[in-house]
Amino acid sequence: MPIFEYKCKKCGHKTDFLEKAGSNKKHICEKCGGNEMQRLFSTFSVGSSSKSSGNDSCPTGTCPLS
Numbered sequence: 013m014p015i016f017e018y019k020c021k022k023c024g025h026k027t028d029f030l031e032k033a034g035s036n037k038k039h040i041c042e043k044c045g046g047n048e049m050q051r052l053f054s055t056f057s058v059g060s061s062s063k064s065s066g067n068d069s070c071p072t073g074t075c076p077l078s
């Protein structure tokens with residue numbers, strides 16, 4: 013199960029949550045109790061994106077699929 017990092021929109025507190033991919037579960041900020049936690053990009057997907065290619069026409073891997 014991947015770990016997602018969430019940031020509270022209210023106070024900016026960051027927390028990691030272990031969560032199933034695609035889950036829409038709401039999280040509560042443990043610091044201020046705010047219920048607007050914004051999911052940040054997980055370090056896993058960022059780190060592996062450069063390796064997983066399958067799209068040779070895009071050297072950087074960031075080009076949108078056409």
Ligand SMILES: [Zn+2]
Pocket residue numbers: 020021022023024025041042043044045046
């Ligand atoms: Zn907060």
